[in-house]
Amino acid sequence: MSVDLYEFRGGKYQCERCGVRGWCVGYCAEGAHSGCNGSAQARQRVQRAGSHLFRVGDPFQSLYVVRSGSIKTYLTSEEGEEQILGFHQPGDIVGFDAIARGRHPCNAAALETSSVCTLSFDKLTKLCQSSPHLLGRLVEMMSRETLRLTDSLLLGRRSAEQRVATFLLVQAERQAERGYSPTALTLAMSRTDIGKYLGLTVETVSRILTRFQDLDLLAKERNQIRINDLNALRQLTGEIDSHAYDGPAGKIAML
Amino acid sequence: MSVDLYEFRGGKYQCERCGVRGWCVGYCAEGAHSGCNGSAQARQRVQRAGSHLFRVGDPFQSLYVVRSGSIKTYLTSEEGEEQILGFHQPGDIVGFDAIARGRHPCNAAALETSSVCTLSFDKLTKLCQSSPHLLGRLVEMMSRETLRLTDSLLLGRRSAEQRVATFLLVQAERQAERGYSPTALTLAMSRTDIGKYLGLTVETVSRILTRFQDLDLLAKERNQIRINDLNALRQLTGEIDSHAYDGPAGKIAML
DNA sequence: AGGCTTTGTTGATTTGAATCAAGCAGTCTG
DNA sequence: CAGACTGCTTGATTCAAATCAACAAAGCCT
Structure with missing residues (x-):
């Protein structure tokens, strides 16, 4: 065999x-x-x-x-x-x-x-x-x-801002799990796809990302996102229980 | 043993x-x-x-x-x-x-x-x-x-009306699966709970139910709901793919 | 390079559902 | 039985996100 x-x-x-x-x-x-x-x-x-x-x-x-x-x-x-x-x-x-x-x-x-x-x-x-x-x-x-x-x-029941913040943090966490930097994200999906995933329009996703940039929480350039303030972003999610993707013991918690 | x-x-x-x-x-x-x-x-x-x-x-x-x-x-x-x-x-x-x-x-x-x-x-x-x-x-x-x-x-991405209509039809279908009438529903849960489940406020759920009643789609009295027009309700869901609860071959399709 | 399409951003306006507020009908309780 | 409470409904107002609209930037072709 x-x-x-x-x-x-x-x-x-x-x-x-x-x-x-x-x-x-x-x-x-x-x-x-x-x-x-x-x-x-x-x-x-x-x-x-x-x-x-x-x-x-x-x-x-x-x-x-x-x-x-x-x-x-x-x-x-x-x-x-x-x-x-x-x-x-x-x-x-x-x-x-x-x-x-x-x-x-x-x-x-x-x-x-x-x-x-x-x-x-x-x-x-x-x-x-x-x-x-x-x-x-x-x-x-x-x-x-x-x-x-x-x-x-549950994400679908939160505000647009909370959804986008959560999305970014989940992406960051998943990159961290795989040994990549949690602050330098390379998004494989378009803004449109992010919207379709989060149940938001492209416009809303775009607006929120620029808002986050204006607040210096991140810097964006095309599909590259650099997260400057992981904690502030975490505050914005208003999250309690991100229980999925807890793979190697939630590495991101220590970041 | x-x-x-x-x-x-x-x-x-x-x-x-x-x-x-x-x-x-x-x-x-x-x-x-x-x-x-x-x-x-x-x-x-x-x-x-x-x-x-x-x-x-x-x-x-x-x-x-x-x-x-x-x-x-x-x-x-x-x-x-x-x-x-x-x-x-x-x-x-x-x-x-x-x-x-x-x-x-x-x-x-x-x-x-x-x-x-x-x-x-x-x-x-x-x-x-x-x-x-x-x-x-x-x-x-x-x-x-x-x-x-x-x-x-997916339900969370639809309008309030579609959510309530879908909720009622799912309840009806589940009752039908168990051999009960699909048109005479006895809801075990309060309006508040329906709202918490659908991601809507009680007020919205209540308003939509009365709207359905005004349209003669159903008659409601406390937790008893009699569905008068299953097809009209089905139209309102705007649904494609209710793939869950298809147990004994979607009995409700024949109703 | 120049036209074409796709993707992303920004602004103005609309709208669906939340919020705020009040009242009603049951029903629980002392 | 009166009063309080809870669950449900209805109305007025607000607000967050969608929609409509325009444009800029980046990739794609010949």
Whole structure:
């Protein structure tokens, strides 16, 4: 079985040197832990900017682990308006929402050139039978997804300013988790996409960002944002419970 | 092991005559399906109106299956404002969001006298090792939860009128799923709670309900709502994709 | 380079829902 | 039973964000 691993880019060997393996269910599924004698045969795949991993209605075969780049999931209303459900970055898993009905209930597209690993869901569940560790990991990741969604849900009930401030801090925190500077952000998404994600218009997002700049909380230049005052921004979120993305023990708290 | 079943109210015997067993992971866990030789030892428990199943920060031990009545999950912001995350009815499972961090990230309280079954999560995961069917069911229910949250998320981006109309239709659909009339609703929650759930003020909810009544879409009297024009209401939602709660094949579509 | 499109910013105006305020109908309580 | 309370409704006013409108800057083609 482990012969297969080398037949696909993204097999065990790839996993060993993958930057997100510590987070990755796929890594466990490759037999990294005792009690597992199979492989989910993760296949690595490159997505060009704008290309789709899947679209609404596509039959569900596998979960996707983002290895590099970023992916957005979204829905389009019949009036043609796009609603962005989430931005997914390295280490994130996309596709849990498709399990229940066997079809993807949303679209997923790459925001920039990205690579993802494809995890066969059938194989994954079979492997869960022999690996309690993997099962725990899978269920934990799904639970984490409900936390992320709950956070987004609550964010939708806050003011525009709070939404934008929170968005920036979450981006900062996620960069910090991955060892990048939390103050020098490179946004992979357009202002329009930020608006579609936060449930605001582009104009509002733009206005708030310039307001933050005028207050010297940040400096912006195209998709580069330098955060000058992380604490002030944190005040503005009016947040209590950012419980998602708490990965390596909320690094940003110390910043 | 199966001796235990009768030591708790809600063991196998109870499950056999439980109205929600068709939906219930607990029922599978009680050995209803081949390949399962253990029991999650579901314990039935009665909750008085207003009493809590758990509160934010409580250690996570088990999932809860609603058998009768209704449960709300909510968070309270530091300003003391309540945000309702969901209303949970018979057959629903509460607590998935606690798995990731081992603590409940929200509160759960009964809206009326309710009974719930407690499913030990430890035992459940152990049983999943021997029962692929149970594992599939658990993962499916968790996926369904992400769909529910996504729907709530999208609902937050619609107009107040669309939110209220959608809320009523979802309630109607859920009653229909359980064999009750989809047009004669008995709301377990107050207007205030509806507002807290939809991200609107009580006043707005009240105004919209009276507007619907003035348009002869419904008749309301206290917590009793009779829907007169299901189709008109459906038009008002402006909805595309109500993908959650599609249980027994969207019965309401035929109404 | 010059035209074209896309993306972002800024300003003026409108509007949907919140807020503020008051009253009413149940129902709880001493 | 009176008074207080709670839940619901209705009206007047305010306000935050959407909409409408214009323009600037950056990328893209030939």
